[in-house]
């Protein structure tokens with residue numbers, strides 16, 4: 001099994017990855033970000049939607065939202081979040097490596113570092129090709145990751161996150177293959193027991209991800225440093241790449 005197929009990983013580490021504060025931040029971004037301001041009624045695919053942090057506010061904003069994820073537990077959580085919020089969205093279990101519905105969407109979103117998970121670089125390119133196929137002409141893809149340049153600025157600092165139930169997570173990042181890939185080792189400590197997990201994904205500089213978009217057929221490819229639409233530079237917190245299907 002590849003690490004990203006481990007359903008228990010996503011649920012065990014959910015309190016770190018998907019805390020209530022992130023849900024609030026996602027709702028805020030959907031209301032304010034110029035990058036998430038789509039034409040009314042747009043058909044939006046949230047690829048690797050997780051527990052629906054973006055699905056809910058996007059649906060409440062009136063977009064026709066489809067959330068796709070490989071994890072049954074994450075989809076169940078997304079369904080629960082939609083029900084609680086009174087948001088309508090279609091949720092589907094699928095692998096981003098193969099998921100494509102020709103011309104079905106105006107927007108494809110892939111956010112919070114949900115890209116670059118496959119060992120074979122061709123497979124990651126295939127994900128972009130699938131997104132391209134799934135877009136109607138004029139549609140756009142947005143991918144939001146931690147850029148290689150940004151990561152280089154803080155990697156190596158010890159990171160520990162305290163969780164509300166008294167448990168905590170320690171994170172250690174290991175650069176692999178001359179900065180091509182990153183392994184993140186997590187240890188969740190609860191009382192006297194510890195659970196570990198390792199996530200390995202490709203790291204992209206802005207130029208590398210831009211080229212990958214172009215290789216997949218996208219045009220007008222632009223890089224941003226955050227959902228506020230700022231340019232990608234030394235102050236950026238994220239790397240967001242946007243491309244269009246002609």
Ligand SMILES: C[S@@+](CC[C@H](N)C(=O)[O-])C[C@H]1O[C@@H](n2cnc3c(N)ncnc32)[C@H](O)[C@@H]1O
Pocket residue numbers: 004005010017018047048049050051052053054068069070071074094095096097110111112113114117
């Ligand atoms: C870091 S989480 C981000 C979730 C969500 N985008 C967010 O902003 O909270 C990555 C998600 O990708 C999903 N995932 C991992 N591999 C996948 C694959 N091959 N196809 C579809 N989803 C996948 C995981 O189940 C998880 O929910």
